[in-house]
Amino acid sequence: MRKKGSQKEYDLVVIGGGPSGMMMAGRAAELGARVLLLEKNKDLGKKLRITGGGRCNITNAEFNVREFLNNFPESKNFLFSPFSKFSSKDTFDFFEKKGLPLVVESRKRAFPESQKAEHVFKLLERYVRSNGGEIKTDSQVVKMSKESGKIKSIETKKGEKYFAKNFAIATGGASAQWTGSTGDGFKWLEKLGHKIKEANPNLVPLTTNEKWIHKLSGLTLSFMKISFIQDEKVKFKKTGKILFTHFGVSGPLIINSAFEAKKLLKKGKVFASIDIFPDTEESDLDKRVLKLFENNKNKSLKNILPEMLLKNLAKEILNLPDINMAEKQANSVTKEERKKLVKKMKDLRFEITGTLGLDKAIITDGGIILEEVDFKNMTSKKYPNLYLLGDVLNVNRPSGGFSLQLCWTTGHVAGSDVGEKIKEE
Numbered sequence: 317m318r319k320k321g322s323q324k325e326y327d328l329v330v331i332g333g334g335p336s337g338m339m340m341a342g343r344a345a346e347l348g349a350r351v352l353l354l355e356k357n358k359d360l361g362k363k364l365r366i367t368g369g370g371r372c373n374i375t376n377a378e379f380n381v382r383e384f385l386n387n388f389p390e391s392k393n394f395l396f397s398p399f400s401k402f403s404s405k406d407t408f409d410f411f412e413k414k415g416l417p418l419v420v421e422s423r424k425r426a427f428p429e430s431q432k433a434e435h436v437f438k439l440l441e442r443y444v445r446s447n448g449g450e451i452k453t454d455s456q457v458v459k460m461s462k463e464s465g466k467i468k469s470i471e472t473k474k475g476e477k478y479f480a481k482n483f484a485i486a487t488g489g490a491s492a493q494w495t496g497s498t499g500d501g502f503k504w505l506e507k508l509g510h511k512i513k514e515a516n517p518n519l520v521p522l523t524t525n526e527k528w529i530h531k532l533s534g535l536t537l538s539f540m541k542i543s544f545i546q547d548e549k550v551k552f553k554k555t556g557k558i559l560f561t562h563f564g565v566s567g568p569l570i571i572n573s574a575f576e577a578k579k580l581l582k583k584g585k586v587f588a589s590i591d592i593f594p595d596t597e598e599s600d601l602d603k604r605v606l607k608l609f610e611n612n613k614n615k616s617l618k619n620i621l622p623e624m625l626l627k628n629l630a631k632e633i634l635n636l637p638d639i640n641m642a643e644k645q646a647n648s649v650t651k652e653e654r655k656k657l658v659k660k661m662k663d664l665r666f667e668i669t670g671t672l673g674l675d676k677a678i679i680t681d682g683g684i685i686l687e688e689v690d691f692k693n694m695t696s697k698k699y700p701n702l703y704l705l706g707d708v709l710n711v712n713r714p715s716g717g718f719s720l721q722l723c724w725t726t727g728h729v730a731g732s733d734v735g736e737k738i739k740e741e
């Protein structure tokens with residue numbers, strides 16, 4: 317019978333106290349492993365505590381694994397194995413059995429019923445500690461050493477050295493670096509001979525130089541259609557809510573377009589085109605505008621268009637250089653001018669210049685190349701005692717709880733694997 321803490325050597329040292337690291341540490345400790353979790357911040361889970369605006373979109377309640385994985389277009393084949401062992405349904409059971417009921421909102425996004433990310437963090441910290449896992453905060457790992465194809469030890473900034481049978485890199489990606497995710501894991505993995513896709517911002521707002529967009533900062537348009545255009549061809553389109561900002565556009569619809577928009581930007585200029593009336597045909601919209609003009613013959617357009625559009629938006633559209641009709645009276649608008657205005661409302665175009673940086677990104681586009689990971693147990697294919705979790709992996713996915721589910725799945729599968737290993741000893 318193995319005794320916990322009977323030796324200095326740990327069964328598992330997890331580097332990084334984010335959601336994936338806590339899940340793995342807790343799971344391995346639950347199965348009897350001697351676990352040490354090292355976190356460089358003063359507290360665990362700094363990023364976890366700001367997820368979902370502090371409410372924590374903990375997972376997505378799509379319980380069909382294949383359907384769920386359709387949200388991971390480039391990596392679904394890799395992820396099928398771990399997700400068939402620990403899915404979003406298992407996440408529901410895991411948290412609810414531990415006293416944290418979840419509720420499902422629009423787009424199947426699941427949140428704690430308490431609406432508090434803090435409760436998710438506390439539950440996980442308890443999961444680690446109550447199973448005998450050791451936690452050391454204020455412990456920044458600065459070095460990882462290997463020997464004979466295995467990871468042998470790690471060292472912290474304070475000079476403490478830890479030996480273990482297994483190690484896990486759960487240091488996150490490189491987004492929102494002030495939370496502690498500064499891409500350290502990527503540097504170690506590169507040194508260890510792994511291929512890393514460079515860290516770029518993903519799930520991030522888009523920028524434009526168009527002043528009229530900046531002037532609309534704070535305005536939200538619901539149920540808009542936005543098309544992304546290159547070389548006069550629509551490359552992809554989405555429908556939803558758009559938030560105008562002082563640098564460009566944001567909101568779930570936009571941040572979920574960033575990955576594809578960036579790919580297009582590498583090839584050339586990209587334009588976004590907003591259809592403000594996606595459910596109305598151009599000819600029907602023209603009839604509505606005509607009626608509006610006929611009912612308000614002697615009024616200027618700047619005073620009557622707000623009957624159809626939000627006032628600020630109407631103002632900016634009427635002041636666009638190719639429209640320039642704010643002061644025009646309805647009865648002096650020509651048919652061509654009216655049709656041009658209608659067209660503009662169906663195709664409000666502006667150039668996308670790029671994205672905001674890693675500091676404003678939800679996740680990182682980049683990480684360890686998936687071909688180098690054994691997804692049966694989440695280990696490195698080069699170092700069988702090195703586990704790779706959560707945002708360290710090069711996995712593109714949308715917002716909606718998919719990122720945290722990736723952490724719960726990879727953390728749980730990896731922790732279970734360590735449990736299996738020690739059972740065999």
Ligand SMILES: Cc1cc2nc3c(=O)[nH]c(=O)nc-3n(C[C@H](O)[C@H](O)[C@H](O)COP(=O)(O)OP(=O)(O)OC[C@H]3O[C@@H](n4cnc5c(N)ncnc54)[C@H](O)[C@@H]3O)c2cc1C
Binds near residue numbers: 333364456488678716
């Ligand atoms: C504003 C914001 C909101 C988000 N909201 C959601 C949401 O609602 N739902 C969702 O699914 N996803 C959300 N995400 C994404 C989600 O937070 C991440 O995918 C998730 O936190 C990744 O977890 P992780 O365990 O891989 O890494 P992280 O959470 O990044 O944790 C890594 C930990 O490792 C520590 N660390 C790093 N280097 C070292 C080192 N050298 N030594 C010791 N420790 C180290 C860090 O300090 C950090 O605590 C959001 C992200 C942001 C930025």
